[in-house]
Amino acid sequence: MEDLFRDFWWLLFPIAWLIYAGWSGWLGERRRAEAMRLVRAYNERGQEPPAELTRLAFGKEG
Amino acid sequence: MEDLFRSYWWLLFPMAWFLVMGWSSWMDYRRHRDRLDLLKTYAEKGQEPPAELLQSITRNETMESWGMGPDTPGHRRHSNWPWQANVVLFTVLAAGFGYATWTDLYGAGEAFTIVTFVMVALALAFLVSGVFTKKPRG
Numbered sequence: 001m002e003d004l005f006r007d008f009w010w011l012l013f014p015i016a017w018l019i020y021a022g023w024s025g026w027l028g029e030r031r032r033a034e035a036m037r038l039v040r041a042y043n044e045r046g047q048e049p050p051a052e053l054t055r056l057a058f059g060k061e062g
Numbered sequence: 063m064e065d066l067f068r069s070y071w072w073l074l075f076p077m078a079w080f081l082v083m084g085w086s087s088w089m090d091y092r093r094h095r096d097r098l099d100l101l102k103t104y105a106e107k108g109q110e111p112p113a114e115l116l117q118s119i120t121r122n123e124t125m126e127s128w129g130m131g132p133d134t135p136g137h138r139r140h141s142n143w144p145w146q147a148n149v150v151l152f153t154v155l156a157a158g159f160g161y162a163t164w165t166d167l168y169g170a171g172e173a174f175t176i177v178t179f180v181m182v183a184l185a186l187a188f189l190v191s192g193v194f195t196k197k198p199r200g
Binding site: 001014022029040059 | 096114117
């Protein structure tokens with residue numbers, strides 16, 4: 001087992017990147033979903049949502 | 063078991079690729095579902111939805127994030143990472159794995175051959191996509 005780790009320790013880097021990218025994507029998705037919920041709240045009250053909010057909800061910045 | 067891992071460790075990479083693409087597709091699906099739900103609320107109230115919402119419905123953000131989506135005036139591509147960078151990245155990776163194949167690095171020449179093919183295919187795909195995708199005017 002120790003030999004295996006010595007030979008493949010570098011695999012930790014791509015695996016860590018994968019975990020990071022997945023987590024980061026998930027958080028970005030949550031941020032976008034919250035923004036969308038806010039846009040819906042504005043819509044239900046018959047108000048225009050701020051431009052920054054629509055950008056976050058529908059753009060790529062989220 | 064250890065021998066099996068030593069022989070097939072490179073399989074982790076294509077498997078990880080499938081996982082990433084599956085995860086991205088799941089995220090895209092959720093995003094589109096939420097947007098369609100929101101669009102429905104506008105339709106029910108007889109209101110005009112924001113232009114950004116309408117534009118976002120037809121987008122494939124997974125492909126866009128790889129610089130392979132259409133570039134329209136309404137929304138920019140991931141501007142910090144142009145398609146040329148993907149071509150360079152995968153060409154360099156192909157060269158590196160090609161070298162590993164040629165020299166039978168770590169005694170895993172066969173595995174590196176497959177990885178080299180994948181890298182070359184990706185570099186060519188990004189090149190063709192970048193060259194033939196319509197650019198916005200102005």
